[in-house]
Amino acid sequence: MSTAKKPWTWEEDGYTVTRTCAWSPPGCHPVGCGLKLYVKDNRLVKVEGDPDHPISQGRLCIRCLSLPEYVHHPQRIIYPxxxxxxxxxxxxxxxxxxxxxxxxxxxxxxxxxxxxxxxxxxxxxxxxxxxxxxxxxxxxxxxxxxxxxxxxxxxCYGPRCAITQYVFGTGYPEIDFAGYYPDRYDHPGWKLPECIIVWGKDPLKSNPDGLFGHALVDMMKRGTKLIVVDPRLTWLASRAEYWLQVRPGTDAALALGMLHVIINEGLYDKDFVENWCAGFDDLKQRVQDYPPEKVEEITWVPKEKIVEAARFFARSKPASITWGLAVDENPNGVQVGHAILSLAAITGNIDVPGGITIGPPAxxxxxxxxxxxxxxxxxxxxxxxxxxxxxxxxxxxxxxxxxxxxxxxxxxxxxxxxxxxxxxxxxxxxxxxxxxxxxxxxxxxxxxxxxxxxxxxxxxxxxxxxxxxxxTFAEHDGIVVTHFGRNTIFIGAINKALQVGECKxxxxxxxxxxxxxxPKAWPWNDVKEFFTDQLKPELGITFDDLKEEVVHQIPYQYKKYETGQLRPDGEPGFMTMSGKIELYSTLFEMWGDDPLPYFEEPPYSPYSTPELAKEYPFILTTGARMWGMFHSEHRQIRTIREIHAEPIVEIHPDTAVQLGIKEGDWVYIENMYGKCKQKAKLTVGIHPKVVHAQHGWWFPEKQADEPGLFGVWEANVNLLAPHKHIGKLGFGAPLKSLICKVYKAEA
Amino acid sequence: MSRNGLLIDYEYCTGCHSCEVACKKELNLPVGKWGIKLAEVGPMQVSPDRWQMDYVPIPTEFCNLCEERVAKGEAPACVHHCLGKAMEYGPVEELAAKMAAKGKKMVLFVP
Structure with missing residues (x-):
């Protein structure tokens, strides 16, 4: 790769080429992958991955590769x-x-x-x-x-941000995947994580909020080992040192069980705990309630695996954790998050190279x-x-x-x-x-x-x-801020390449x-002025500077808690009530919840509602992502629908035999709140007692007007999810741990 | 003159479909036709702690190894966009040597 600075736009073979960074609409979180957009006669003709983008390095997923279909789709609305x-x-x-x-x-x-x-x-x-x-x-x-x-x-995401703000006093904790540095994994001050826990997340498909998912694959090739906590066998789980196939909704018990092992076996970072954590003795006492034998009963994860995975994580230096939507979609999720942050903290992996990076809260x-x-x-x-x-x-x-x-x-x-x-x-x-x-x-x-x-x-x-x-992002100027500013790995320019209709x-x-x-709150004459006002005070650059630079990386400072950079008063420590990481949360206590993490059964489960479970014997988990669809987007994109044709419910083959369901059958998924219809995919990558149903489905090809509304009620798995079954502090719906029955539908 | 081929490291092919779509766009192929297509093995349990879940993209008869791109000094569209960086293009002798050096989960195609 040439080190000469690339321009942001040029003419080539009759095309105007524009380098830009992606952010939905359409397609993704603020990950900001690099694209070259080829425009001729005001049509986006083709898209090519930008090899000069330090994070994505020329690679693109199918959502960006099919961008021209999206931009010029005949069903797009392009006028008010x-x-x-x-x-x-x-x-x-x-x-x-x-x-x-x-x-x-x-x-x-x-x-x-x-x-x-x-x-x-x-x-x-x-x-x-x-x-x-x-x-x-x-x-x-x-x-x-x-x-x-x-x-x-x-x-979605908000709970994890809030928990981190209360426990660490910081913005979002992300794996240090060397995204801050132009030379990436070769950067002298960076270290390869020896172990990463991927907890309730499938980042290869979801590229969540600032993490380019395949950075994990880059690091695996360099030697990083994985522990994957997931009820489903993801690709990462298939290549992990330890796949902990947790019962949906019981993550808090699993994290407490791992803490039990690490604390009782003395595998934690004693200096870091002593100097920078508050409430360790209370946590130590709490985890005694979660010995591996008991955690096995709760989570269905064999106790040997819990013990071995905990030891493996604690002994890996540096190690990192990436936590996913499974933390948010759980009424017990504040405690899941608190326990996971505690795992990262007591092992000394916060704000160190190859560990977990932290940004400011805003x-x-x-x-x-x-x-x-x-x-x-x-x-x-x-x-x-x-x-x-x-x-x-x-x-x-x-x-x-x-x-x-x-x-x-x-x-x-x-x-x-x-x-x-x-x-x-x-x-x-x-x-x-x-x-x-x-x-x-x-x-x-x-x-x-x-x-x-x-x-x-x-x-x-x-x-x-x-x-x-x-x-779409191809049609306007803008900026990508990874993690919405809560951990700005880089700032990306969204460079306008064409205008479609009168879209804004x-x-x-x-x-x-x-x-x-x-008008007094909106003094800017145009978007460039607006963005310059946002960028200049913190980064010293204008929007035009960013446009030309395309990607602006911000070198990372480690161990900010030692140098006073995490607190406005410049004192060492963390921006929390105690000035330390709060293993015992004074805020949670003040708001009427337990100051320490604990496990609570999901509101509906074979254990919390055994009578209902007779009629609805399966655990229903939802929301796992697909390669080509960003939540409810992309249903009308032909190439994407060729790959993801229909809504899929995953069922274990043994379960399917009992239910008389074959691969490809349409089935109803039903519980006391509602039902929906999806197509069965049989896989041994899911527990026989668990089914997974996809989210986001509607059908742009179906009747638009009422009552059809593009078939929005047909495959709508959220009809099975209840209102206001949330945690004490107001966070977390049980979208990943519901109950249901499954039966064959008419074709 | 040496023939060129595609080397796939299916230890790291994540099944992301980027090769399929990049190729389809490059060759402008209609619905139902692909220049490269993923095959899937598994998931299946190999031993109590080991699972096989592999993907291998297989070039079809439409594949011309991106003659035009390669002539301009670019990588084939599939190789360029592969999210797992699991594909490589080049002379088969060189690729075969890399295959032997890695020694597992590699496959070489000469479409």
Whole structure:
């Protein structure tokens, strides 16, 4: 590879080539893989992985490789539209942006005057660029304190961020995969992790939030060994030193069992524990309740494996852990997270080369998005839904409490909700809500609703009065901030390569609406000015500098707790109540939960609800990712549907024989809350008592209008997931540990 | 003159389908046709603690080893985009030597 600096754009064989970094829409979290976009006659003709990108190094997944199909898809909505028939009737009329803004501004002002600004709720989705912008859209443009991530228990990423903020006082803990350095794995100050625990996560497919998944494969080739905690045999599990096939929802017991081994056998880092951890003696006492024999009974993981894996992890230096959605989608998840962070801390793997890196709790755009709430008066901010009931959630996340939001929608108490803004969320598809049928009925009653997206979705079809067309990352200027600023491995430029129709980016939409409704909060003339203002104070670069650089890496400082860089007062230690890592959490205690991690049975399981389990004998786990689909995206992309044609439920072959189910049969998955239909795939990579059903499915090829809504209720596994079965602190829905029965459906 | 081939290290092929789609786009192949296609083995339990779950991409009769790209000094589309960096293009003698040197889970295709 040449070391000469590459330009960000050039002409080649009649194409204009643009180097850029990816972030959904469409396709992914803020991982920012590098692409070269080839445009001719304002058409994106082909995509090539950018070999000069230090993280992805020319590699691309099938979501980016099929980007031209997405960008120029005939079903994309590329002009603003207003509804002209009944809601859900699929009758729309193209309008101009000016007309759209006029309608929206009038309605917003009317609704604010009649019912108060708090009657407006902005709903956001998972992982898209919009995650940085829907808070400011609510706080600083619409002027409401209510922005909502609607998934029960905020069960995606937010809980892990909150737990880390409370236990470490830092941003997101990530594997040190040498992403900060241009020379990557050859960087002199970096060390290869000897062991990585992959806990409840399949990063090769999910590329979560800033981790390029195949960095794990890079490190495996260099000698890293894995411990994989997963109810399913993932590819990584098939190559792990230890695959711990945990019973879904029992992760806390497993982590406590591993802590039991490490603490009782003296395998922890005594210096680090002494100097930088608080509450070790209490934790030591607590883990005595979780001997490996008992943990085996709870988790179904053989005790020998628990002991060996714990020893292997503790003896590996450095070692790292990556934790996944299984921490969030669990009412016991705060304790899972607390126990996993404790494992990482007492083994001395925090903030060391090849261990776990930590960023600040908020930086860059992540900081701005939260600070825009200062646009609201205290009085209005105090009306934020669910903040009083769930302070542990409200403190770390500037949103409403999702479950309380549905309660308020349904009851109109303490005040009615009248307007919904669906900002890049398709929440009634099985992604961003449990009990989606209840959300559907409640949201049908809005006086006014706006949706922003790239395609017509079931959610926009069901509720929207105005549809605003979003541009893909190929069509706008922007920036990728890994981990939303909670661990900025690098900043990537999103460089506009073409314009499609009249689509606009989230930032453009915010700026245009903000200038109309609250201009003082939106002083920037264009997006470049806006991004320069975000970048300059922290990094000293302008947006044009970033455009040319494409990738801006930020060298990492290790052991910041020794040098005072983790605290605003410059004192050594961590930014927590005790100044140390809180193995005993004073905050959890203050909020009425146990200060130490503990295990609690899932709300529905063969052990907690044995009577129900007679009718619903299987454990249902959901949400594992596919290669080609980002949650509810990509269902209309032909090449992707050739690979992922239909929704798949995984069943063990022995179980399938008992049920009279064959490979490829359509089956119903059903419990006391609802049912859905998916296609059976038989695999020995899942426990005979567990089935896994895919999330995100709807069918753009099916009837668009009501009641079909693109078949959104057919394969909708979230219909089986209950409302408000969450942990004490307000986090965690049991989406990965439900119960169900399975039976053959008509074809 | 030596023939060129594709060396696959299926210890590290993760089954990501990137080769399939990169190739399909490069050759502009329609629905149902592929220039390279994944085969899957397993998962199956080999011993109490060992599992086999392997993928091997197999070039089809559409594969021309990306003549045009290679002529421009680029790697074939599949090799370039492989997420696991598990594919290599080159003269078969060189690839065979690499195959022997690694000694396990390698396969060499001359399409």
């Amino acid at each position: 539209m207003k509804r002209v028939g009944e809601r859900g009737e699929n009758k729309w009329q193209r309008i101009s942006w000016d007309e759209a803004w006029d309608i929206i501004v009038d309605k917003v002002q009317d609704i604010k005057a009649k019912y108060g600004p708090e009657s407006i709720v902005v709903y956001g989705g998972t992982g898209r660029q919009a995650c940085l912008y829907y808070y400011p859209l609510g706080f600083a443009a619409l002027g409401t304190p209510n922005v909502c991530y609607p998934l029960s228990g905020w069960s 930086a860059l755009l992540g900081k701005w998005r939260v600070e825009t709430r200062l646009e609201l008066t205290e009085e209005l901010w105090n009306k934020r839904i669910g903040a009083e009931e769930y302070p542990a959630l409200a403190n770390a996340l500037a949103t409403t409490h999702p479950d309380v939001t549905l309660d308020v929608l349904e009851t109109g108490k303490p005040y009615p909700l009248k307007m919904a803004w669906f900002n890049s969320t398709n929440l009634i598809s099985p992604t961003c809500s449990t009990a989606p049928d209840r959300w559907y009925r409640a949201l049908k009653n809005m006086e006014f609703a706006v949706a922003t997206d790239t395609f017509m979705t079931p959610t926009a079809m069901a509720f929207a009065d105005i549809f605003l067309p979003l541009s 980016s989230d930032v453009e939409i915010c700026l245009e609406l903000g200038k109309r409704l609250n």
